[in-house]
Amino acid sequence: MTMNNAHNQLWQALIARVQNNTLPHAMLFVGANKIGKEQFAHEFGAYLLCEQPVDENACGQCRSCKLLQTQTHPDLFVLQPKEKSVTIKVDQIRSLSSRLCQTAQLNGCQVVLINPADAMNVAAYNSLLKTLEEPSGKVVIILITSKLALLPATIRSRCQLLQFLPENKLAADKWLVKCLLQDDKQTYATLFTDLSALVLSKSTVLDFADKWHSHDILQLLDYWYLYCLDILKVQQDVQDDMLLFAEQRQQLVQLAKTCCKAQLISFSDSLQQAKKKLNNNLNPQLLLEDLGRIFQQMSTSC
Secondary structure, eight states, X not given: OOOOHHHHHHHHHHHXXXXXXXXXXXXXXXXXXXXXXXXXXXXXXXXXXXXXXXXXXXXXXXXHHHHHHTTOOTTEEEEOOOTTOSOBOHHHHHXXXXXXTSOOSSXXXXXXXXXXXXXXXXXXXXXXXXXHHSOOSSEEXXXXXXXXXXXXXXXXXXXXXXXXXXXXXXXXXXXXXXXXXXXXXXXXXHHHHHHHHHHTTSSXXXXXXXXXXTSOHHHHHHHHHHHHHHHHHHHTTOOGGGOTTXXXXXXXXXXXXXXXXXXHHHHHHHHHHHHHHHTTTOOHHHHHHHHHHHHHHOOSOO
């Protein structure tokens, strides 16, 4: 398989985790349409099922590889909308869960590819959640999507996220913003206004947390993180076409003058760590209060 630099780095990282026996049982492959994530998932599944990998790839010659080539491998499960349907339904997930309870027939590993993951209906998501929480045996589940925002936070938080990026990092970041934002631009324009008000002491931490704790917290943290990156870029006097949220430049400039660069970098790391805390059933409102308090206290004096 031909890969760009970014995809090759992902492949090497996953192979290392397989060899170290630290591969997550559930992963979420996110990337723009036709970027190669589907082929990557199939190739990685083939590697996991291969009986004798060669040079960190499936050999293509063993019994397992031959079965994959004829699409008859008993331990590979590919879920997608059935013919004349655009939805992956709950009966498909229930059938999958039942089959995963059985012992793998060949290499001791079972691989599941769900594509596109955003095609599942609510009942299917709820049914899959039980499988993600209580995996049986040696199972690797890969969800594939180009519409990250459509997946419930309960699903996203239980999967290791892997972003499939184009070579151009700025294009990749802008795609991620578009992917997360979808049609909810007004909501997040309001978020940015509230963040500015927080730093400028025009609103309180409690008011901020109370207003936003019922929203999709994972998505909110993603936006907050990317917004911080734009503030850092403005501090470096970059051109507007380098900003992810160029339409918010006036607010960004104001915050760039107020926030200390070192504190902003540290806070960006805190946002990434906060996403992990949500997996431990941390109260979203308390989390936003803690983060809001830190954000509000940032100043130009380091």
